[in-house]
Amino acid sequence: MAPHGGTEGRFGTNPIAFGFPSDDQPIIWDIGTSEVMLGEVMLRERLGDLLDEGHAYAPDGQPTQDPTAALAGALAVWGGHKGSGLALTVQLLGMMTGASADPEGLTDCGFFLVAINPALLTDAPDYRRRVTEYAQDLRNTRPVDPTKPVRVPFDRSATERSKRLASNSIDVDDRVYRMIIELAGEPEPTTG
Template identity: 60%
Template sequence: MTILSIEEARELAHASMVACGHTAAEATIIADHLIDCELRGLGYGGLARCVSLVEYLRKPDLRREPMRVAQETAASAQIEGGNQVGYLVANKATDIAISKARRQGVAVVGAARTWLTGMFSYYLERVTAAGFVGMIAGSGNQLVAPHGGTEPRFCTNPIAFGFPSLDAPVIWDTGTSAITWAEVVLARRLGRPLPEGTAFDPDGVPTTDPAAALVGALAVWGGHRGSGLALSIQLLGMLAGQVNSRGPAFDCGFLILVVDPDLFGEPGEFRRRVSEFARELRATRPLDPAVPVRVPFERSAVERERRLATGVIEVENVVVRTLREACAMKV
């Protein structure tokens, strides 16, 4: 492992994105998201994901165009992503949704023709900081087998909800595959096996080989219930404009709904009720007295504060080496 200061890690991500043709401002947006993943203990979504971005950005057939708003009303918008990385497209969608919710009380924004939209809780921290409730659903290419099957039909299809409170926000962010695509890619880079029961090879045989899984299928999370949720999210992504297809080219759908809770009560009342309910959850008698009940998002928020206090993160050697090489190259 390589120990980097947080600033060194941020500079490495930023330089890698600039080397791949992004402006300094765009690279700052992407790097901030990646480093937040590292700080929250989700390294597969941090600098390791940056390596995947570099690889995809250097595909000779990738044709990036400016993002544009294709359709719009007072409370909605549909963004044509122009094959830009999802960290930029989803950031724009979040900006628009928050702005419209401030004026209208509610907003829904969809985006498509993009790829790798990142960690939805990152966007929902912005939504809840603005005092709003948010929901995000995202889909993409067929990577995950439905319950009872061994061929890919869904993407990893994350869904997330965020609720403002008087204290820390309550944010729940989860995928609907048994393992994330980013974890599988990182396992392949490191030559490590996958957990049992998380993937199938191209012939439909359960596998722990990440290379076989990437050309086969990942397993769905939660049996038939998780499969139904994945199906619903796939359709929401299609509502946002995503084209449902197989193949190496990504087309992610991103749908964000933002609601002002003051539409349904006195100003600030909902925040107070969320804080009270979170305290009730924490006070639940635990199954193990040594492991108290936590509210979603608390673990990663605590880990972020811990890493910020230490000022350093640990990153796999191959990830650091690959990114340093990328910084010396231009598209």
């Protein structure tokens, strides 16, 4: 990923995640610090789909929507200079684990983990209760668009997971399904 103001890759997509316990579903914020995640770029390349504008640079430094050029060039940082600073911070935390400052490809990546037991700092059941109340207060915020209620991180994922468990199925793009069947060397099943 290129730092803000640059067009050459200098750090990874640097995912960062936080999880907070509550009395119902946890609050989980899990992001990458690039405009588009590497897996999405690879999937779009395989499907022949273009990237959104402003998400990547070709090897010559020019903006590109071509996933192949993006993989050879650099992904754009999310959030301008603030996202670039966050990406740098995550990169430096990974380096504490012995990872390279400028890893080649998808090798030599670091994994930095900090776990804090709320009970060491506060009353844990009270903390979970307050997290639950605060999350609900955020959801109750007047939305910009009345048809789109305010969500907190993980709400969409929890809703989707519940739907998938209830239906006992997962929707997969037909193109992806055909690729999986092809990779497995199996003939595509016919439906009657």
